Amino acid sequence: MLAFTLRRAVQAIGVMFAVGIIAFSMFRFAGDPVNQIVSIDTPAAEREAVRKSLGLDDPVPVQFVRYFGDAAQFKFGVSYQFRQPVSALLMERMPATLELAICATVFAMVLGILMGVYSALRRDTVLAKLFQAVSLIGISLPTFLIGILLIYLFAVTLGWLPSFGRGDVVKLGWWTTGLLTLSGLKALIMPSITLGLFQMTLIMRLVRAEMLEVLRTDYIRFARARGLTTRAIHFGHALKNTLIPVITVAGLQFGSVIAFSIITETVFQWPGMGLLFVQAVQNVDIPIMAAYLLMVSLIFVTINLVVDILYTVVDPRLRATVGRAT
Amino acid sequence: MRKTFDKSASPMTEPVLSVRNLRVEFASRRGTLRAIDDVSFDIAKGEVLGVVGESGAGKSVTGLAVIGLIDPPGRIAGGEIHLAGLRIDNLPQEEMRRIRGKRIGMIFQDPLTSLNPLYRVGDQIIETIRTHLNLSETAARRRAIDLLAEVGIPAPEKRIDGYPHEFSGGMRQRVVIALAICAEPELIIADEPTTALDVSVQAQIISLIKRLGRDHGTAVMLVTHDMGVIAETSDRVAVMYAGRVAEIGPVQDVVRNPLHPYAKGLMGAIPTLAGDDKRLVQIPGSMPRLSAIPRGCSFNPRCAFAFDRCRVDRPEPLPRGTQSVACHLYDNVPTESAA
Numbered sequence: 001m002l003a004f005t006l007r008r009a010v011q012a013i014g015v016m017f018a019v020g021i022i023a024f025s026m027f028r029f030a031g032d033p034v035n036q037i038v039s040i041d042t043p044a045a046e047r048e049a050v051r052k053s054l055g056l057d058d059p060v061p062v063q064f065v066r067y068f069g070d071a072a073q074f075k076f077g078v079s080y081q082f083r084q085p086v087s088a089l090l091m092e093r094m095p096a097t098l099e100l101a102i103c104a105t106v107f108a109m110v111l112g113i114l115m116g117v118y119s120a121l122r123r124d125t126v127l128a129k130l131f132q133a134v135s136l137i138g139i140s141l142p143t144f145l146i147g148i149l150l151i152y153l154f155a156v157t158l159g160w161l162p163s164f165g166r167g168d169v170v171k172l173g174w175w176t177t178g179l180l181t182l183s184g185l186k187a188l189i190m191p192s193i194t195l196g197l198f199q200m201t202l203i204m205r206l207v208r209a210e211m212l213e214v215l216r217t218d219y220i221r222f223a224r225a226r227g228l229t230t231r232a233i234h235f236g237h238a239l240k241n242t243l244i245p246v247i248t249v250a251g252l253q254f255g256s257v258i259a260f261s262i263i264t265e266t267v268f269q270w271p272g273m274g275l276l277f278v279q280a281v282q283n284v285d286i287p288i289m290a291a292y293l294l295m296v297s298l299i300f301v302t303i304n305l306v307v308d309i310l311y312t313v314v315d316p317r318l319r320a321t322v323g324r325a326t
Numbered sequence: 327m328r329k330t331f332d333k334s335a336s337p338m339t340e341p342v343l344s345v346r347n348l349r350v351e352f353a354s355r356r357g358t359l360r361a362i363d364d365v366s367f368d369i370a371k372g373e374v375l376g377v378v379g380e381s382g383a384g385k386s387v388t389g390l391a392v393i394g395l396i397d398p399p400g401r402i403a404g405g406e407i408h409l410a411g412l413r414i415d416n417l418p419q420e421e422m423r424r425i426r427g428k429r430i431g432m433i434f435q436d437p438l439t440s441l442n443p444l445y446r447v448g449d450q451i452i453e454t455i456r457t458h459l460n461l462s463e464t465a466a467r468r469r470a471i472d473l474l475a476e477v478g479i480p481a482p483e484k485r486i487d488g489y490p491h492e493f494s495g496g497m498r499q500r501v502v503i504a505l506a507i508c509a510e511p512e513l514i515i516a517d518e519p520t521t522a523l524d525v526s527v528q529a530q531i532i533s534l535i536k537r538l539g540r541d542h543g544t545a546v547m548l549v550t551h552d553m554g555v556i557a558e559t560s561d562r563v564a565v566m567y568a569g570r571v572a573e574i575g576p577v578q579d580v581v582r583n584p585l586h587p588y589a590k591g592l593m594g595a596i597p598t599l600a601g602d603d604k605r606l607v608q609i610p611g612s613m614p615r616l617s618a619i620p621r622g623c624s625f626n627p628r629c630a631f632a633f634d635r636c637r638v639d640r641p642e643p644l645p646r647g648t649q650s651v652a653c654h655l656y657d658n659v660p661t662e663s664a665a
Contacts, residue, residue: 218439225393225434226454226505227427236453237442316489317443 023290076291097272104196116207138201147267164269251307341368342545349404376560431506437499441490448486496527568624575649
């Protein structure tokens with residue numbers, strides 16, 4: 001088990017290294033960074049001074065090692081547009097994004113699993129068919145459109161929910177949370193639904209398909225032949241087997257929820273990392289873009305690692321094969 | 327058949343399982359398919375009834391019908407099933423559930439897939455015990471260990487915490503058997519319990535089922551296509567063909583002196599160890615599909631003795647000595663012969 005975890009951790013570091021190379025090469029390919037910092041009429045001598053102060057005159061391998069060493073300590077340089085350390089900017093925005101992503105995922109998981117189980121067990125009811133139809137809409141409508149429709153309905157027409165921002169936030173150390181104020185909670189609702197709707201429909205369809213599959217297996221038939229209650233069969237034996245693939249998908253999806261919160265954050269002007277990234281793209285603020293890339297891949301890699309470990313917790317068969325293989 | 331029923335209806339000799347004129351149908355796009363047609367048999371306390379026949383003869387479906395696990399689009403379309411006098415084919419689902427596992431235990435073909443891979447073997451046994459018997463967790467665990475010991479699993483107090491994948495096929499089938507008998511059922515339905523196992527393990531499992539049946543006085547319905555298993559274990563045997571019972575009787579009589587041409591063919595297909603190098607008998611053709619069962623006797627196109635009446639009239643089971651056979655060859659009652 002430990003060896004398995006270690007091996008996976010080494011693989012994760014390899015992936016991060018590869019991403020680091022890509023992030024670093026962004027600086028090379030997106031034009032001369034000095035031009036982004038100085039104004040047009042800055043004299044050449046001053047430009048050289050800036051170049052030297054940023055270490056941009058060193059050989060490329062030296063720069064790469066330095067960038068990587070700094071990145072490993074979460075130092076991503078200084079933002080061109082804000083003249084502030086990128087890590088401070090990201091830290092400041094991270095709580096907003098994580099809060100939104102977690103709310104969206106919880107919303108997607110809870111509703112997705114409930115709806116999926118229901119539509120598998122009561123396949124022929126009107127409600128189950130309605131869920132199927134709704135899930136089709138959820139999968140095919142683009143995120144921004146859902147966001148705009150929600151804003152139109154609940155913010156503009158009905159006026160129940162705010163159309164943008166986080167509402168009032170409370171500071172807990174360096175973390176800011178909108179979960180403790182009414183306006184913060186209200187502001188969370190629409191972005192969470194917008195961000196989570198796709199995952200919800202995905203999870204619902206997955207749970208439904210898996211559940212139907214599991215209900216056909218021999219061990220479910222044998223469980224019925226043993227006279228277990230329908231409840232024990234459906235929610236004990238069948239659901240647990242259904243959740244294995246759901247864990248993977250939900251876990252991996254959490255990464256994309258964070259990564260693709262860019263769109264939702266833009267639609268709702270949510271002050272998170274995604275919005276920061278979009279602004280950085282508009283202003284060719286490469287340190288932020290590179291740092292964002294590294295952050296998102298770190299999150300992805302970490303989630304993958306956690307999912308792999310969670311797997312072995314849920315499924316005893318994996319525990320055995322993993323133990324034997326290492 | 328009517329007569330035997332009347333005889334067995336007296337309370338003293340009441341059979342554990344009594345199936346009367348059972349009919350099971352499956353609704354399909356091409357119309358209703360009759361998988362089981364007019365099947366009747368009894369199993370007495372402590373008796374092992376072997377049910378034998380080719381694939382698709384309706385052996386397994388009969389077992390599933392008895393335990394009430396025929397899934398739609400299949401349904402019991404006619405007949406009655408009695409468990410120790412209680413009619414069970416029309417019970418409400420919840421009452422039938424209480425009977426499953428408690429009064430009727432079932433063993434399926436593939437032990438590798440019969441157990442839930444995510445739960446410890448012990449938890450599955452304890453869950454079943456506590457569903458049917460009013461026992462505490464610790465008492466149920468003790469009983470589970472005893473059961474595992476009884477079905478021949480070494481070091482049961484340790485193995486009880488193992489997961490199914492940690493058991494071999496034969497050991498898993500033993501666990502499945504422990505699960506089937508954990509509430510002391512009156513009837514065990516074993517659906518091809520040895521088909522998925524190694525030959526060396528088959529004999530162990532068969533003798534285990536036989537011993538358990540004897541020790542607990544349990545009636546056993548043993549479904550298999552293996553005549554050797556039947557000859558070794560069963561007290562009586564029912565030969566099924568195309569959803570009907572062709573012949574039923576004490577196992578030594580049916581094996582030594584089969585009456586029905588199909589049963590004769592089956593018995594002729596058993597190789598002997600005696601070393602006589604006669605060719606084994608082969609029954610020409612194959613069993614008809616449910617959608618194309620011929621008129622008259624369903625065996626008539628493959629039967630060497632078929633005559634005109636076989637192609638028109640469906641033979642009813644008639645007693646003949648200790649056996650009962652559904653074949654016009656043994657119909658003593660003279661009819662206006664068409665030939």
